[in-house]
Amino acid sequence: MPLVIVISGIIFFLLLILFIIRYGVIKQKPEDELENQSIIHTSGIYSIVRKSPRENIDAIKPTSEEISQYLHDQTVDIENNEVTEQDKRILLSFWHKSLDNAINEIEEGDKRGIEFYYYDFLEEDVVCKKFISKGHYITRENIYAHPELIPPFHLGCKCILKHHEGTEVTPDTAKLGLRPFLQDEELLPALPNWKHILKT
Numbered sequence: 001m002p003l004v005i006v007i008s009g010i011i012f013f014l015l016l017i018l019f020i021i022r023y024g025v026i027k028q029k030p031e032d033e034l035e036n037q038s039i040i041h042t043s044g045i046y047s048i049v050r051k052s053p054r055e056n057i058d059a060i061k062p063t064s065e066e067i068s069q070y071l072h073d074q075t076v077d078i079e080n081n082e083v084t085e086q087d088k089r090i091l092l093s094f095w096h097k098s099l100d101n102a103i104n105e106i107e108e109g110d111k112r113g114i115e116f117y118y119y120d121f122l123e124e125d126v127v128c129k130k131f132i133s134k135g136h137y138i139t140r141e142n143i144y145a146h147p148e149l150i151p152p153f154h155l156g157c158k159c160i161l162k163h164h165e166g167t168e169v170t171p172d173t174a175k176l177g178l179r180p181f182l183q184d185e186e187l188l189p190a191l192p193n194w195k196h197i198l199k200t
């Protein structure tokens with residue numbers, strides 16, 4: 001008789017443990033799923049807003065080799081000014097410096113949650129003039145969707161990217177001449193051909 005009670009006790013105890021495990025698993029599952037969803041959601045936003053364009057820029061912009069190869073056969077710029085070997089070296093280093101500056105501006109902006117950038121010019125730029133004006137702005141989302149929007153746009157390009165503080169373009173900023181560069185978020189506007197040379 002005591003043996004039956006002991007065995008019954010063990011069985012009851014085992015069933016109790018099984019019940020607790022089962023109940024615990026069912027109760028826990030939705031919480032796990034919720035947690036996973038929020039991680040994916042967060043990482044999704046992170047990848048759009050914070051991913052530096054530096055990693056993929058080589059697929060968009062010509063490389064040093066391509067530029068050097070192209071410059072090798074060139075003798076004049078778009079305004080028919082002579083392009084010497086020294087000019088070519090300057091054009092190449094200026095290209096890299098400009099691109100690096102533009103990406104730095106975006107990376108620094110990302111640290112502070114900057115959402116708007118606008119184009120400005122170091123000097124008059126007869127190549128870009130036909131496409132972009134000072135004050136044309138693009139959003140961080142535009143840059144993510146179209147990294148082609150990052151200057152420089154051609155050899156000797158004087159276009160630079162500047163961050164704009166604030167999370168919206170208000171009538172005040174519109175007064176400063178800020179206006180959207182993209183008429184359609186999906187469509188990349190025409191941009192200069194990188195092979196156009198503008199000597200400094």
Ligand SMILES: [Zn+2]
Pocket residue numbers: 125127128153154156157158159192
């Ligand atoms: Zn330009």
